[in-house]
Amino acid sequence: MQWCRVLHEGKERYGIVEGEELALVRGSPFEAYESTKDRCRLSQARVLVPVEPRNFYAVGVNFAAHVEWARERHKMQVGIPKQADIGYRSPNALIATGEAIVIPNDSPGPVEYEGELVAIVGRKARHLSEGEALGCILGYTLGNDLSERSWQLSDRTLWRAKNTDTFKPMGPVIATELDPAQQQIRVRVNGTVVNEYDTAKMIFSIEHYISRMSKYVTLFPGDVIWLGTDGACEPALKPGDVVSIENEHIGVLRNPVVAEAAAI
Amino acid sequence: MQWCRVLHEGKERYGIVEGEELALVRGSPFEAYESTKDRCRLSQARVLVPVEPRNFYAVGVNFAAHVEWARERHKMQVGIPKQADIGYRSPNALIATGEAIVIPNDSPGPVEYEGELVAIVGRKARHLSEGEALGCILGYTLGNDLSERSWQLSDRTLWRAKNTDTFKPMGPVIATELDPAQQQIRVRVNGTVVNEYDTAKMIFSIEHYISRMSKYVTLFPGDVIWLGTDGACEPALKPGDVVSIENEHIGVLRNPVVAEAAAI
Numbered sequence: 283m284q285w286c287r288v289l290h291e292g293k294e295r296y297g298i299v300e301g302e303e304l305a306l307v308r309g310s311p312f313e314a315y316e317s318t319k320d321r322c323r324l325s326q327a328r329v330l331v332p333v334e335p336r337n338f339y340a341v342g343v344n345f346a347a348h349v350e351w352a353r354e355r356h357k358m359q360v361g362i363p364k365q366a367d368i369g370y371r372s373p374n375a376l377i378a379t380g381e382a383i384v385i386p387n388d389s390p391g392p393v394e395y396e397g398e399l400v401a402i403v404g405r406k407a408r409h410l411s412e413g414e415a416l417g418c419i420l421g422y423t424l425g426n427d428l429s430e431r432s433w434q435l436s437d438r439t440l441w442r443a444k445n446t447d448t449f450k451p452m453g454p455v456i457a458t459e460l461d462p463a464q465q466q467i468r469v470r471v472n473g474t475v476v477n478e479y480d481t482a483k484m485i486f487s488i489e490h491y492i493s494r495m496s497k498y499v500t501l502f503p504g505d506v507i508w509l510g511t512d513g514a515c516e517p518a519l520k521p522g523d524v525v526s527i528e529n530e531h532i533g534v535l536r537n538p539v540v541a542e543a544a545a546i
Numbered sequence: 547m548q549w550c551r552v553l554h555e556g557k558e559r560y561g562i563v564e565g566e567e568l569a570l571v572r573g574s575p576f577e578a579y580e581s582t583k584d585r586c587r588l589s590q591a592r593v594l595v596p597v598e599p600r601n602f603y604a605v606g607v608n609f610a611a612h613v614e615w616a617r618e619r620h621k622m623q624v625g626i627p628k629q630a631d632i633g634y635r636s637p638n639a640l641i642a643t644g645e646a647i648v649i650p651n652d653s654p655g656p657v658e659y660e661g662e663l664v665a666i667v668g669r670k671a672r673h674l675s676e677g678e679a680l681g682c683i684l685g686y687t688l689g690n691d692l693s694e695r696s697w698q699l700s701d702r703t704l705w706r707a708k709n710t711d712t713f714k715p716m717g718p719v720i721a722t723e724l725d726p727a728q729q730q731i732r733v734r735v736n737g738t739v740v741n742e743y744d745t746a747k748m749i750f751s752i753e754h755y756i757s758r759m760s761k762y763v764t765l766f767p768g769d770v771i772w773l774g775t776d777g778a779c780e781p782a783l784k785p786g787d788v789v790s791i792e793n794e795h796i797g798v799l800r801n802p803v804v805a806e807a808a809a810i
Binding site: 446 | 598600601602603606607627629631632633634636637638639650672701702703705706709710711759761762763764765766769
């Protein structure tokens with residue numbers, strides 16, 4: 283089952299994907315919902331980010347080949363993590379599929395993609411065992427954890443490097459039935475596959491992350507957990523490019539890249 | 547003028563403080579609101595956090611004496627920041643005045659207070675000059691940026707150190723008329739003043755922070771910016787303590803401290 287959030291007749295609505303159409307509901311998958319007779323064609327809908335999270339978590343580093351690449355390519359002082367420490371991103375940076383990634387005028391670059399699987403919390407949870415962990419997840423979507431590498435190295439925090447407006451494309455839908463540890467994530471730039479990896483290679487399992495997080499923080503419906511990327515993130519993105527993150531169950535998160543001057 | 551958010555007859559309502567009473571409105575200070583005849587006594591109201599932020603910013607390090615203390619007391623590798631980089635906290639950790647700070651069972655400690663002034667964004671803003679910066683702020687409240695220092699040193703991110711549930715008391719009200727660069731912030735533990743500082747000593751001004759942030763991120767109504775603390779944060783808090791952050795215009799943010807075992 284796939285949930286999609288769209289702007290329908292001026293209102294934000296959730297719907298269930300049925301082939302080429304969306305069957306709109308009253309309510310949301312995070313609470314009670316009921317069917318309606320409203321439908322729209324997906325190709326004509328304005329798709330929104332699948333959720334506006336209250337808490338925006340990101341594992342950051344969870345694949346060995348990506349750590350190796352970041353050390354070599356960017357001289358980052360990053361090692362294989364010893365424990366599953368979660369990080370944060372911020373909702374200001376979210377955009378939906380189809381919306382433009384805007385590179386700031388003063389970005390020294392490179393700006394790179396990171397294609398990620400994203401877990402979306404469906405119900406309030408605390409103190410979950412690893413066996414219970416996936417039970418709080420409604421489903422999964424895709425994320426592009428865009429990163430300005432100069433700022434990642436120069437700034438005291440990741441705020442500009444990771445959370446500049448438009449730097450967090452997320453979508454297109456929430457897929458509720460998939461095994462998060464067996465997913466192929468593929469990245470294309472201008473149609474060419476530039477990165478492909480299997481989520482089976484995570485250093486810490488999703489169950490371990492969620493269980494450990496829930497020991498200290500309450501998970502709320504709509505919270506998102508971005509699960510990291512593997513391998514290299516090249517080539518750097520430039521205005522005029524189109525970057526896509528793909529998965530067979532979730533579909534394609536596709537965003538054009540523009541320069542700030544052009545976007546204003 | 548002071549805004550207070552309370553639970554009134556089962557509903558979250560904003561009101562304007564009038565002496566010992568709260569004049570409840572329909573709507574909120576972040577959008578249109580209108581007066582009603584509903585009133586309640588402040589002493590009998592259940593006060594909520596003044597806002598549930600979409601983006602939760604924290605300057606982290608913005609006072610020289612605090613940097614010096616952290617280096618000496620905790621051997622933290624922290625220097626005087628060269629530029630105004632913002633950091634993040636997460637809404638899961640917010641609690642209102644009166645609610646209990648819960649120290650996790652496995653916290654090695656020390657858990658320390660950090661009394662802070664908090665700016666609350668009132669309107670959507672981007673690309674503000676320093677002269678325009680304070681124009682997007684609705685008002686100010688108080689925050690206690692509780693910090694588990696062992697986790698701050700051991701973990702890859704600040705997630706447990708700063709964002710464990712209940713580690714971000716915020717309130718009690720939003721004061722709309724004060725000069726943020728001329729405020730005395732006072733901290734008491736069990737009634738004794740343990741820290742007192744003047745926000746005039748900020749390394750980067752609030753105007754500079756907001757202007758710089760707004761170059762890269764859109765500020766949204768309800769976003770909060772925690773403005774850092776000065777000086778020492780001792781003594782460490784222990785179950786049974788009561789910690790208060792005080793300011794003459796905003797009032798008192800008071801929270802008891804309990805052990806997790808006692809809270810479950």
